[in-house]
Structures are given as structure tokens and as C-alpha cells.
Amino acid sequence: MMDFSQIVPALPALADGMVLTLKLLAMSVAGGVVLGTLLALARLSSLPLLSGLAKFYVNYFRSIPLLLVISWFYLVVPLIYTWLTGSFEPVGAFTSCLVAFVMFEAAYFSEIVRAGIQSIPKGQVNAGYALGMRYDQVMRLIVLPQAFRKMTPLLLQQSIILFQDTSLVYAVGLLDFLNAARSKGDIVGLPHEFLIFAGAVYFVISMGATQLVKRLQKRFAV
Amino acid sequence: MNYHWDWGVFFKSTGIGHEIYLDWFITGLGWTIAVALVAWVIALILGSLLGVMRTLPNKALSGFASGYVALFRNVPLLVQLFLWYFLVPDFLPESLQTWFKQDLKPSTSAYISVVVCLGLFTAARVCEQVRTGIEALPKGQSNAAYAMGFTLPQVYRHVLLPQAFRIIIPPMTSEFLNVFKNSSVASLIGLMELLAQTKQTAEFSANLFEAFTMATLIYFVLNMSLMKLMGWVENRVSVPGLIGSNGK
Numbered sequence: 001m002m003d004f005s006q007i008v009p010a011l012p013a014l015a016d017g018m019v020l021t022l023k024l025l026a027m028s029v030a031g032g033v034v035l036g037t038l039l040a041l042a043r044l045s046s047l048p049l050l051s052g053l054a055k056f057y058v059n060y061f062r063s064i065p066l067l068l069v070i071s072w073f074y075l076v077v078p079l080i081y082t083w084l085t086g087s088f089e090p091v092g093a094f095t096s097c098l099v100a101f102v103m104f105e106a107a108y109f110s111e112i113v114r115a116g117i118q119s120i121p122k123g124q125v126n127a128g129y130a131l132g133m134r135y136d137q138v139m140r141l142i143v144l145p146q147a148f149r150k151m152t153p154l155l156l157q158q159s160i161i162l163f164q165d166t167s168l169v170y171a172v173g174l175l176d177f178l179n180a181a182r183s184k185g186d187i188v189g190l191p192h193e194f195l196i197f198a199g200a201v202y203f204v205i206s207m208g209a210t211q212l213v214k215r216l217q218k219r220f221a222v
Numbered sequence: 223m224n225y226h227w228d229w230g231v232f233f234k235s236t237g238i239g240h241e242i243y244l245d246w247f248i249t250g251l252g253w254t255i256a257v258a259l260v261a262w263v264i265a266l267i268l269g270s271l272l273g274v275m276r277t278l279p280n281k282a283l284s285g286f287a288s289g290y291v292a293l294f295r296n297v298p299l300l301v302q303l304f305l306w307y308f309l310v311p312d313f314l315p316e317s318l319q320t321w322f323k324q325d326l327k328p329s330t331s332a333y334i335s336v337v338v339c340l341g342l343f344t345a346a347r348v349c350e351q352v353r354t355g356i357e358a359l360p361k362g363q364s365n366a367a368y369a370m371g372f373t374l375p376q377v378y379r380h381v382l383l384p385q386a387f388r389i390i391i392p393p394m395t396s397e398f399l400n401v402f403k404n405s406s407v408a409s410l411i412g413l414m415e416l417l418a419q420t421k422q423t424a425e426f427s428a429n430l431f432e433a434f435t436m437a438t439l440i441y442f443v444l445n446m447s448l449m450k451l452m453g454w455v456e457n458r459v460s461v462p463g464l465i466g467s468n469g470k
Binding site: 060064067068071072164165167168170171178191192198199206207 | 225292293295296297298299300301302304305308309312399403404406407409410417420421424430431434437438441442445446
């Protein structure tokens, strides 16, 4: 029979795992959106070299598995860090995972941002230039604020997917929520109960967040 | 950086039998394709069934399908894989359990788990695409069919599905590519697919840049060729008269 009573004493450890998961998520989304926006601007640039590079970046990261990026960066980031700084300070799995997530998710975020920018009527841009604004002013003051308002639901939806994908850091042994549940379950000798509990928590959070995004989408409609 | 570059590493002996590292990558690619294709067949059949169910007037059937989608889309793939690999076998009848845990080779039991997991996981996504495809068709299509005396199964078989499946090819292509990418989670339960072979090569040869570059290249080429293939299929079967149908 299933015995879920042992989960209660393990809750502090599981909460620590959840904190790591959410920290990784928040930092990855922030970094991913910033890098993704820059990529989208580069992609829409009139310079062929810049837009070509951005296109290659996006296609590259979209055609390889996230798990490959995580495993690779786990080995490579410390090497590059040593190479750049000359110091042998250990970089740690968290930093490598964060770099992997930011670079990987930026490719997906950039496609959302690009679609958002492209949905703004051309007249808005022209009006900005007619008023004597520079490119950065038009983008910062006119296009991006409107575009972000339109794409917030999509960005949040992608963040929910990322929330689930953070569980892949299991591959490099980072103690996120799933890994905390796995290791606690093994110690207590109840791996099944802890796994089901972990699945249920992911389900409730993702499902709840999805419902919130749907409601937000209705409120946010421009 | 004290890194010893050696692009010839793929032709070096692994030290195990007569294998060279390239053999490992080929075996790995074989497993990746074997996982992805079988999982895709499961996803396509089950997902289409669920997608049709979601659009049926019957509340119970459409409710079941939307429950399925909610469940399989909101639990991380890795958690689902662990459930299929570690938990489900313990709930099988005694004889099946012995067969799964002892008689099967470890690679075979891992393969079965990952194929079932990925198939059911992807089915939820396919279901949503099929539903979108059916709902995108003008209401007049099914009304006209009913007016001509078609029964419900006939409406689906002759009018709705032949069109819906053709217009959802682009989103289905990205789901198809996702199956290949997602199959890399199999490396976490010990199946020696492409990613697992790459990690092993990186560890054995210490040429991790070359190993991961090779894996990236294989995934990249695989993706591009599948995309080209699906583009060709899309062109072949496009619905005449629609904007996206290349002037046919």
C-alpha cells in the first residue's frame, strides 16, 4: 500500500528543492527574455549579417535537445570560465545550468518577441521617426511596450513549459524539486510515493498557472 | 586553455572490441530513431483518436480527452518517464513483472518504458493539433455533410479529417521534430541513444568538444532533413484553393 505520511517530515528538504527550481526559473526567464529580445531585434535588423547570425542562432538552438545543451554546458562552462579568467574556481552546476537555460530559451523567446514586434502596425514606427526619434527611442518607447503587452501571455506560457523543463537539471545532479523528491524518497525507502507527490505538485502548479494566464489573456487583450 | 583538439577522435578505437567512437554515434542514432518513430506512431494514433473525441458532441468523451490533455501536458516529461520506468512495472501482475524486470535486457525494458512514455506524452500534443485543425474548418462543411444525409462517422471520415490533417501539417512537423529531441531523456534511464553515447564518448576520450559538436551536428542534420521531408509532404497534399496551397 502507498504510504504518504513520510512526506510531511521531508517537506523542508522538498521546499529547498522548490526554491532552487523557482530561482533557476526566474533567472532563466529574465535572462532569456533579455537575450531573446536582443535576438529578435537583430533578426529584424536591415543588416543581412546581423539578421543572418540571429537566424542561425535561433535555428541552431531549436534543433537540438535541451538536455544536450544542459549536459554540454555542464562540461564546457567551467572550461571556458577558466580559459577566460585564468582562475580555477569551480563554477558549479547551477551556473552552468543557468547559462544553458538562458541561451536555449532565448531562441524560443526571440521567436515570440519577433512575432510581437511584427504585429505592431508600421504606421507606429513611421510616426515615431516622423517625430524625430532615433531607432532605439522608437523601439524602447513605442514598439516594445506595445509588443510586450501583446505577447505577455505567450511569454508566460513558455515560462510554464520552462518550469517543467527545469526538472532536466536532474541530469547534472542539481538538487531541484524533482531531484530532492527522488533522493528523499530513496532515503526513506518510499520512492514511489515521493515521485507521485512530485508529479502532483508539478501538475497543480502548471495547471494553476495556465488557468491564470488564460484569465490574464482576456484582461490584457489590447 | 589546455585543451587537446583532435577531430580524428571519431576514428580512434574505443578500447572495447574493434569499435571506433563513430560506431557509438551510429548505434546511438539508431536508438534515437527507433524510439522516436515508434513513439510517434503511438502518438499519432492515440492523439488523433483523442483529438476527434474532444470535438464530439458527447460530453463524457470530450471531457475524458480534455482531462487526458491536461494531465499529460502539466507533468514534466522526466517525471512521466520515471513513473513509467520505476513505478508502473511494480503494479503489473506477478508474471509480467518478472518478465519486465528479469527476462528482458535492461536496454529493452528501458526502450519499452521510454516509447510508451513519449508516445502518450506526445499524444496529448497531437490531440490539441487535431482538435485545432477540426475546429478551424468552416461550420458549413459539417452542416453540408449532415444535410446530404451523412452520419457522424461519415462526416469525420469523408469531410472533416481529410481536410483537418492536411492543414495541421506545419504544427505536426514541429511535434514530430520534438519527439526526436525529447527522446534524449531516455539517456537518463540508461538507454544508450545518441546523447548517452555522446556523454560516454566525452568521458572515454576526453575530447568533449568534438563529441558534443558531433552530436549537435547529427541532431541539426536530422532536424533539417525531417523538415525538408515534411515540407515536401505538405506540398504534395495541400488542400487546393487555400492561400497556403501554392497556387494549385
